[in-house]
Amino acid sequence: MSPHCDDEKKYGVVDKIVKHFETAKAKGEKVSGQPIRDLVTVNGVRVTVEDGTWGLVRASSNKPELVVVVESPASEARLKEMFKALDTVIRTHPEVGEYNQKI
Secondary structure, eight states: OOBBOOHHHHHHHHHHHHHHHHHHHHTTOEETTEEEEEEEOSSSEEEEETTSOEEEEEEOSSSSBEEEEEEOSSOHHHHHHHHHHHHHHHTTOTTOOOBSOOO
């Protein structure tokens, strides 16, 4: 799933999203109702919570878009919860537009 974000803005938006999740982890905040187990901040952010559900936000390398990926070994409901959690943060950035598809 990829929401539109102009090329000249997408990397700055991703940097702010990374900082959001770094701060959340440092404060012990939960994402989609669970503690953050792991953060990978190479080329964006991959947030993994306690049950193994994860979500990724990064800038597309060849389109004016962000790339959003979510997976859950627990259930489809958990996958949707993770998407909602990521999208809530993404939506705090008005420069991000509509998705090309949704789950």
